Amino acid sequence: MLQIKRERKIRPYKKRKRIKEKKIELHKKRRKIKDENFFDNQPQLISLLAPEVIQEKQDYIYMGDDKYARIFVLMFYPSYIGIGWLDDILNTIGDVDISTQVQIADERNVIKYLTHKVTKLQSDYLLFEKQGNIEELHKLEENIQSFEEMRRNIQINNDKLFFIKITLRVNATSLKELNEKSKLLRDEFANKSCEIRPLYFKQLDALKETLPLNNNIISDNNRNMTTAGLAAMFPIARTKSSVKEGIYLGRDLFTGLPMNLETFTQGLANANIAIFGVPGSGKSVTVKTIVGRTALINRRAAILDVEGEYVAQTEKLGGRIIKVRQSIPVGINLFDIDIDEDEGFIDIDSKITEIRSIMNGIINKYENRTLKPNEIADIEQAVREVYREKEITKDRDSIYEKEGGKYEGVITFGNIKKKMPTLTDFHRVMKEKIRNKGLTSTISNFLNGNTLGIFDCQSTLKINDQIICFDISEIKDEIMRYYVCLVLTTWITNKYMATKERNKRYVVVDEAWNLFKNKETSDFLENLARRARKKKVAMILATQNLSEMRQSNQAEAIINCCDTIILLKQSIGSIDEIMKFFKLPSGVKEILTKARPGECILIRGGDVRAIKIDMTKFESEFITT
Ligand SMILES: Nc1ncnc2c1ncn2[C@@H]1O[C@H](COP(=O)(O)OP(=O)(O)OP(=O)(O)O)[C@@H](O)[C@H]1O
Ligand SMILES: [Mg+2]
Structure with missing residues (x-):
């Protein structure tokens, strides 16, 4: 048999190496193409964040799907501002994003500028003095003093000067809402002797400036500010750490500062407190904390206790427990x-x-x-x-x-x-x-x-016990429970609240949905909420969620009579209603849906704070369930 032996072609080493390298390169290229194709098919993060459309109008931006925004810039602000000065504006308007751009000014230029300013003011002063224009003199004198003090502080490194630009983005779901919110925002700033203006024909650039990307596109509208002024721009730092009067309630969730609670104060229209939260969020613990601590400052309380969960605390505090049972007269x-x-x-x-x-x-x-x-x-x-x-x-x-x-x-x-x-x-x-x-x-x-x-x-039944707890937990029958609630609420209105008392008192209604089920008992709550202040009484009402309460026609009237609202953890299903109803800033949503027991948002008048309600070890023994 003929065997043909093929001779192996032997390539030189260098050539072999080159061919191998080429192959590797080709392989890598192919893999890269493959990888790129793979990632190309995935949704990008940017497509999740970016709006569907961005259409710039003269003084607002349309971002599709009912999203509108208008960007303002702060033009004028008063000479003196304090920490938290923007808080009530944010709390009133709701969904507003504030961006503050800060640039540190060159010290040498600042000193030069301030010296020039002082000299100019001094020459104005001399001129006015010569002209006999005494009206302006004291104002000029004040300004000279203030600029000189600033110069001195900067020279000795006690202070610095910053250029800041404040842009505000108002967000809304419709053009009508945007216009209303914008008007409200302008009015609120006007009340603080400030002026804001929309950035006409620059809305898109302004929008980029409001994003946390340190974009400084619009170069004008910078203002000068010292360190103290700049500190006042931070939304979390607050000097008003707590109200001095009242009782200790807990700590600020961000700063850890102690927070007091006093609702019988002139700043509030009424002393009533409404508490909302999902089961287990800490409503009853909050109520008991308030009742227990206010008892220490000589305040009284009458409690309508549907679950019998206030009995231990009432006993511990030496109050009177009225156990309502079938067939046994209760002394009313x-x-x-x-x-x-x-x-x-x-x-x-x-x-x-x-x-x-x-x-x-x-x-x-x-x-x-x-x-x-x-x-x-x-x-x-x-x-x-x-x-x-x-x-x-x-x-x-x-x-x-x-x-x-x-x-x-x-x-x-x-x-x-x-x-x-x-x-x-x-x-x-x-x-x-x-x-x-x-x-x-x-x-x-x-x-x-x-x-x-x-x-x-x-x-x-005497009314002079410091705490009276009506334990109706044994009354299970619907009609009987209704009758008992009806009579007890009438007693509270006409007897407990009618007597003249020097001490402040609370009427506590936990699990308030029981009363919202019937017209007469809802009437009681409305009447209580409206009349309480005149009688030095405050209603404390706790219920699971807002929708449950809104089954009653009087719900809104009752909530409007509660100037203090405590929102504990909310369910995903009810959070939007809560946010809308209380006009809360958007950052609150996450806190409320993720809150642990006792963590809450306290709305007091227009002030919104995140708080963790603290219990001492002693209290926790009889107030936890
Ligand atoms: N401030 C707090 N600090 C620590 N733990 C708390 C606090 N508040 C509540 N808790 C814990 O959560 C539990 C449930 O609290 P609480 O009974 O007050 O809830 P609730 O909102 O009244 O629930 P329900 O709607 O079922 O009556 C308590 O037993 C306690 O263990
Ligand atoms: Mg409870």
Whole structure:
């Protein structure tokens, strides 16, 4: 067989090396192309961040999908500004981004400039003095002093001069909203003796300047500022670390500075506090912290305790616990009446209104209807009759026994209160004298001896305990719970709040959604919120979320009467509603959705702060659940 042996071509070494290197290069190139193609198919970070469109208009920018922005520059500001001077502007307007560009000025030029300025002012001074223009003299004198002081401070390295430019970007979802916000922003700045102007025909460049990229595109509009002025531009640093009065609440989440809480202050329209937060966010702990610490400064509290979770604290603080149970009278008599301290007489007409509204509530629950006109008239007649039987009239002395007697072991004349009529008397009058069969049979369910007969008794409950806790946790039946809430809220309004007290008091309603379910109890909250301040009372209301509360028509009126709002952790589902409702700055959203128990946003008047509410070890033993 013929074998053809192919001779192997032997290339010189150098040639082989070159070919190998070429191959490697080609391989690398191919890999690179492959890699590039792979990454080309991925969405880039920039496409996630960039707006869908950027259209520059004369004085605003349209960025697609209902996004509008207008950029302003700060033209004039007052000579003296303090730390936090921009806070209330941000809090009022909401979504505004402020960018401050800072450049340090060359010291030699600054000294030269200041010397020139002082000389010019001094020559003006001499000129005005010669002309006899004394009006301007003291202003010039002040300016000379201030510039000289600045020059001295810079010379001895105590201060520096900066060029700063402040641009503000107002964001909105519609052009209308943008115009409204812009007007508000201009007004707010005008109130602070400042002037801002939109950057006409430069909106796109201005937009780039508001981004945190240190773009300095528009070179004019720089202003001079010293170190102290510059420090006032930082949004987090605050000197107003805390209110001095009131109670210690916690620490500022950013600066760690201690924060006090006082809502009975002239700066606020009312002392009420509303607390919102998801379950477990720390609502009840916050309420207990406030109640416990204010008790130390002699404030009182009446608590409507749906879950029985305030009992331990009330016990620890030596308060009174009223455990409301079926069939057991609790010492509140619906027909107890006192002298109205404001009016100076016995106000039977108000009592009629009170009983009528309780009866209306009962009928509503039992028969799903409201009182008929003849029933309203019958109730009025019956209430008047039960007081007539006891000879109680408008006259303030008529609630006392005529003769003296022994009262709490002491012989007393003239101030022993008469035995008051009760629901049993009312029922008897309705049945025998007025002969209203329908109402009579419904009312009989509420007489002493029946499960619902807990308010058919003489009053024994005193209002002078520092803390009164109505524990209604054992009342599970819907109608009964409603009746109990109705009577207790009436008692709080007409008895607890009506007495003249030197000490400030709180009415605490935790799990407030229980009261929002019914018109009458929502009315109570609204009435409480509106009237509280006059009576030196503050309502503390806690509920899980805003939408739950907004089921009641009165919700907005009630929240508007709460000048202090504490927002604990919010759910993703409700955060947008909360942000919109309270007009919060956008940075707050993340804090609220990620807050740990006790971390909150405190809105006090227009002031917004992030706080961690602190508990001491001693407190945590009886206030955590
Ligand atoms: N300020 C705080 N510091 C530390 N832990 C806290 C704080 N507030 C609450 N917690 C913790 O969170 C738990 C739940 O708090 P709390 O009972 O107040 O929640 P809540 O919002 O009232 O919930 P719910 O809606 O279920 O009543 C507490 O038992 C405690 O362990
Ligand atoms: Mg709770």
